[in-house]
Amino acid sequence: MTEHARITTPFDARSTAAEVIAGVDLTGRRAIVTGASSGIGVETARALAGAGAEVTLAVRDVAAGERTAEDITATTGNKNLAVAPLDLADQASVAAFTAAWDGPLHVLVNNAGVMMTPEWRTPEGWETQFATNHLGHFALTTGLHPALAAADRARVVALSSRGHVRAGVDFDDIHFLTRPYDPVVAYAQSKSAVVLFAVEANRRWAADGITVNAAHPGPILSNLTRHMSKADLDAAVAAEGAFKTPQQGAATAVLVATSPLVEGVGGRYFEDCEEAVRYVPGDAPGGVADHALDPEAAARLWRVSEEMIESSQASRSA
Template identity: 40%
Template sequence: MDKANWERTPQWPLNTGYGPRTTAEEVIGNIDLNGKTAIVTGGYAGLGLEVSRVLAKAGARIIVPARSLQKAEAAVASIPGVELAELDLADPVSIDRFAHTFERSGRPLHILVNCAGIMATSEQRDGRGYELQFATNHLGHFQLTARLWPALERANGARVVSVSSGAHRLGGINFEDLNFLSQPYDKWKAYGQSKTATALFALELDKKGAAHHVRAFSVHPGTIVTDLSRHLSDDEMKAMGALDEQGQRTITKMTSEHKTIPEGAATIVWCAVSKQLDGKGGVYCQNVDIAQPVPKERIHEPGIPGVFPWAMDIQAAERLWQLSEKLTGVSFQI
């Protein structure tokens, strides 16, 4: 099968039998991942740590890239056999160094979970002048995946899972002003743009990678209280239903959107290992299923589940891919 014959997986629920309260351990069940290798960015904190733990428990060899090895060592100490390596997703040199080291090992890469990210930061730019949320959440993972492409091909059946967000509803890619040079910076617009980019990246990567037995998925894990929210004020956390009467940051009401960390990790793990997704890819998933499409007219309905049109637009995905190659100077050897 080549790209021209790629058959797009319908963006429609499979009725998997799972749901918003399903945990990552329930998804993994008795699946045996012995002999499999997985890289989990952000795999030492929050959702990433739970994904690392559950995949390792099933037998996978886990590599966790981290900006702070000292912090990561303490976090993953209870997970046997985890390999740690330095990686800063906002630094192209660091990305290349990490990927080159892994590539020299000659190992296949069966699972790549692009989980690390930042959210709602103040206006910042990377060393190239790119808006930091877009640079970290999308461009960093784009470059990392490109550099790891030979290892993904070697697996002869790999999956790439990129963590998006329901915040993609905040808007599509502003191709004319990606870096907020002509408009006032808005931390939520910037975050939403980066998470739309994550979904579009999975769509185009799946189209290009399917012929090489590499399938890609994007995931909305739900609203979970992790260190990702460190840049938010208490008032913002309260508005999200994530601040209790004592001022502690915690989910105050469990809904299909609000989850514990084990529940939030469930869809990520499902996309990484489930046989229900064999032969499928390029879809946006949530609540341990493929999400349903939502028409743009429903944008003002708070908490509505699903994926909006601009995050599953094939033409926008192609345009973003070409732009990402230009901005990073990196091309996939597909």
């Protein structure tokens, strides 16, 4: 890790999204939350709406998104909610979403994701976890860069996972074309990619007033765990301790997206409402692995990702 003062806050693993955003006024600011129709995405969107933001729920299931928006309006009184279709595994869907966005964007929370799926592939042949968790959000965020740059002090939060420590990005075989597919390794690779994206995006965009950080929400039972076996879930409980509520799971992302405590801070990885310490194998669970903060790997991943997105665009227009 690079040397800098580590960010700590009065909040911890038990804090909720409502607690970390208390006193923050987002009136007049616009936010997008991907995957906002289930799990911590709902509570992230609710917290932002509760603070007065105009929130767009970017979701695969628009009907579920509409129900969520109605529930958030009922609990917050905020009627400035929109629902838009977005399938991160479908690059045409991502392109349509970014093309339709108009005006500045102050907060982008890249919350959606898939976890430990079977060996599935997109039409491009991309491994689904990498394609969804990283490439979809990469295309979304770079596509929205003009809107973020047009805002005042925009913030991007990329949701990663403690699972990233298990594997970095295998640049020789990202999509498991030659090595045997392993859902755990594929998930870890995708979540390391998310952190590397935050590192490089922040480096590139800090001059535009945009800060980009990664956040680990903590262990939460949600749709994300649907592909995990009981043995995997039991192991997660043993490693992580008690699961968080969705309100607690949303807290770290909401804090990084809105709190004055992290104003101007970027390119870092947060967990339990503070900047993570360095991960040391064999120590207590937690922390961020060196491979996820490597600036050279971050720059390489950006180039590789651009090439993949451009290739996908070319094939669609052919």
